[in-house]
Amino acid sequence: MRIIINTEKCTGCAECIASCPYTAIEIKDGKAFINEYCQFCRTCMSVCPEGVIIEVADEGDKQKAGLSEYLAAYQGVWVFTEQREGKIASVAYELLGAGRRLAEELKTQVAAVLFGASEDAARELISWGADKVYHCGDPIFEKFNDEPYAQMLMSLIKDHKPGIVLAGATALGRSFIPRVAARLKTGLTADCTALEIDKETGNLLQIRPAFGGNIMATILCPANRPQIATVRPRVMKRIEADHGRKGEVVPVDAGNLICRTKVIETLKETSECMVNLQEAEVIVAGGRGMSNAKGFGMLEELAVLLGGAVAASRAAVDEGWIPYIHQVGQTGKTVCPKVYIACGISGAVQHLAGMQSSDIIIAINKNPEAPIFNAATYGIVGDVNEVIPVLIKKLKEGKQ
Amino acid sequence: MNIIVCIKQVPDTAEVKINPETNTLVREGVPSIINPYDLHALEAALQIREQTGGKVSVITMGPPQAENVLREAVSMGADEVRLISDRAFAGSDTWATSYTLYKAIKKINYDIILCGKQAIDGDTAQVGPEVAEFLNIPHIAYVRKIDELASGTIRVQRLMDDGYDVVESSLPVLLTVVKEINTPRFPSLKGKMAAKKAVITKMDMRAIGAEEENVGLKGSPTQVRNIFAPQLKSDRRMLQGSVEEQVTALVKELRGLKCVLS
Numbered sequence: 001m002r003i004i005i006n007t008e009k010c011t012g013c014a015e016c017i018a019s020c021p022y023t024a025i026e027i028k029d030g031k032a033f034i035n036e037y038c039q040f041c042r043t044c045m046s047v048c049p050e051g052v053i054i055e056v057a058d059e060g061d062k063q064k065a066g067l068s069e070y071l072a073a074y075q076g077v078w079v080f081t082e083q084r085e086g087k088i089a090s091v092a093y094e095l096l097g098a099g100r101r102l103a104e105e106l107k108t109q110v111a112a113v114l115f116g117a118s119e120d121a122a123r124e125l126i127s128w129g130a131d132k133v134y135h136c137g138d139p140i141f142e143k144f145n146d147e148p149y150a151q152m153l154m155s156l157i158k159d160h161k162p163g164i165v166l167a168g169a170t171a172l173g174r175s176f177i178p179r180v181a182a183r184l185k186t187g188l189t190a191d192c193t194a195l196e197i198d199k200e201t202g203n204l205l206q207i208r209p210a211f212g213g214n215i216m217a218t219i220l221c222p223a224n225r226p227q228i229a230t231v232r233p234r235v236m237k238r239i240e241a242d243h244g245r246k247g248e249v250v251p252v253d254a255g256n257l258i259c260r261t262k263v264i265e266t267l268k269e270t271s272e273c274m275v276n277l278q279e280a281e282v283i284v285a286g287g288r289g290m291s292n293a294k295g296f297g298m299l300e301e302l303a304v305l306l307g308g309a310v311a312a313s314r315a316a317v318d319e320g321w322i323p324y325i326h327q328v329g330q331t332g333k334t335v336c337p338k339v340y341i342a343c344g345i346s347g348a349v350q351h352l353a354g355m356q357s358s359d360i361i362i363a364i365n366k367n368p369e370a371p372i373f374n375a376a377t378y379g380i381v382g383d384v385n386e387v388i389p390v391l392i393k394k395l396k397e398g399k400q
Numbered sequence: 401m402n403i404i405v406c407i408k409q410v411p412d413t414a415e416v417k418i419n420p421e422t423n424t425l426v427r428e429g430v431p432s433i434i435n436p437y438d439l440h441a442l443e444a445a446l447q448i449r450e451q452t453g454g455k456v457s458v459i460t461m462g463p464p465q466a467e468n469v470l471r472e473a474v475s476m477g478a479d480e481v482r483l484i485s486d487r488a489f490a491g492s493d494t495w496a497t498s499y500t501l502y503k504a505i506k507k508i509n510y511d512i513i514l515c516g517k518q519a520i521d522g523d524t525a526q527v528g529p530e531v532a533e534f535l536n537i538p539h540i541a542y543v544r545k546i547d548e549l550a551s552g553t554i555r556v557q558r559l560m561d562d563g564y565d566v567v568e569s570s571l572p573v574l575l576t577v578v579k580e581i582n583t584p585r586f587p588s589l590k591g592k593m594a595a596k597k598a599v600i601t602k603m604d605m606r607a608i609g610a611e612e613e614n615v616g617l618k619g620s621p622t623q624v625r626n627i628f629a630p631q632l633k634s635d636r637r638m639l640q641g642s643v644e645e646q647v648t649a650l651v652k653e654l655r656g657l658k659c660v661l662s
Contacts, residue, residue, distance in 0.1 A: 002617070034490070038491055040617065210523060215628075218626050
């Protein structure tokens with residue numbers, strides 16, 4: 001399939017150029033033409049006033065020989081369940097929930113894949129929605145190294161041919177899953193925020209933000225299997241654990257795995273409250289309005305009270321008030337907690353890109369015109385140094 | 401050390417918006433820039449060269465106008481630049497892009513390949529690790545510091561979700577870097593002069609030895625089906641009254657949510 005412009009009829013009006021998200025259209029000699037940046041999103045087709053941008057099928061790729069047999073050989077939904085130090089990441093439970101929903105629609109089964117951790121941890125995944133758990137407890141998986149993780153997952157996929165593979169869009173998942181997709185020559189969609197099944201074809205519709213969250217795109221992987229997606233933590237709903245669920249743990253042998261990296265040590269950020277922003281249900285974030293590093297001490301107290309984590313805008317990180325690992329936004333982390341409290345953050349589009357999908361956003365800012373209020377569920381106009389101590393006091397009163 | 405830096409020309413995404421009425425992109429006057437993370441990769445490469453000697457080669461895959469970002473790379477200090485460009489590359493997804501870069505990189509000598517952690521238009525963070533897999537070399541993603549570099553090994557700090565790991569790797573290796581790793585330098589006057597005169601090596605599909613069925617749309621397992629505007633919240637409530645009253649109202653609302661403040 002290709003998108004072409006009928007140059008004979010093109011008036012060179014340039015409407016299509018303004019519509020193209022990929023800078024893929026240029027005007028040459030008064031006519032539009034599509035360059036190699038084209039991603040076939042078809043946006044230009046709908047805006048062309050002359051209707052001269054059309055989609056044409058390439059000869060030969062209409063039907064890959066034996067395509068339907070190939071696709072039919074790949075069945076089932078797999079969830080890569082990530083662990084750190086033997087503990088299953090919370091995104092893994094969310095993906096099991098999402099996997100169940102997809103599997104029921106496709107009338108197939110859910111398998112979890114667990115590297116490292118104990119057999120008990122593997123068995124526990126059954127109650128969270130897995131019908132089968134492929135578990136490799138080899139010590140090589142204790143620490144995260146990309147190569148053995150990728151090779152092991154590849155070999156399991158080759159042996160068992162799942163139709164869909166989901167993994168968390170975490171530092172770990174986003175690092176090693178691309179190797180798997182590269183080697184297997186299949187599609188990988190990063191950081192999905194929604195997954196659906198196309199009723200007609202049974203293909204996985206993978207929905208994800210692009211352009212720093214300014215645009216959403218639906219991605220398909222129609223002719224290669226498995227369809228692999230990394231999924232953003234905290235956007236899928238986990239199902240209730242059912243300890244009576246039946247399932248099977250399949251122990252897997254690691255065999256010979258190549259590993260040319262070595263984890264020397266693992267260091268946690270030392271902070272009283274948690275720093276893993278993508279797992280936090282409540283995030284208290286500070287911006288330039290916090291005035292100094294001391295202001296963040298106050299936010300930490302608030303975060304501890306709410307059982308949450310502390311985040312920051314780029315402005316606060318650039319000032320050196322808090323380390324980069326806490327930064328939320330286009331150049332930091334993307335988070336989606338249940339509650340996001342933005343304190344003294346003006347709400348630049350780059351910051352909004354990292355937090356606007358939070359369930360509830362509370363904005364505290366002394367400038368009533370600050371753009372953060374446009375994204376907020378609740379807004380308080382006031383000085384953070386005045387508002388937050390009162391909030392801390394009220395919350396403490398409630399706890400007694 | 402010979403270092404390759406992969407860079408990408410991207411639209412300045414902070415400026416890209418969707419028109420909610422027509423569901424099309426408004427990108428009038430949106431400038432094209434070097435992907436910001438790639439500047440940090442280039443800076444890291446230049447610092448390694450200062451320490452060990454060697455050569456910094458920069459490559460980009462893109463349309464002819466991507467030449468601009470290569471000239472910018474020369475102005476910062478890159479020794480040689482290559483533009484991988486062919487109409488056949490149209491429609492490349494991350495798989496086809498990685499394959500194409502791999503084919504081009506295979507023609508160059510290297511000890512280390514550096515990439516930005518992701519490009520700000522696609523935000524996938526996939527091309528770096530995929531290139532490493534194609535080349536059959538290890539990679540380390542989200543590198544925030546290079547601790548030590550000796551002949552044959554490198555030790556770096558890798559950012560994880562809950563802290564960081566100190567990781568050692570044999571060379572050659574591919575690293576993707578985060579912004580924390582350094583502050584990119586500004587082009588020098590001498591660099592700007594060099595950029596004007598720089599010879600850009602252009603390579604097409606045949607020159608890199610890529611197979612047609614693996615590049616562009618044909619080589620891309622994924623397709624973009626459609627794009628649309630994200631939905632914005634419309635349930636905003638500004639709280640009223642004194643600070644005390646506003647906070648009281650907020651705490652009441654928060655208590656209504658079972659998830660917090662149980």
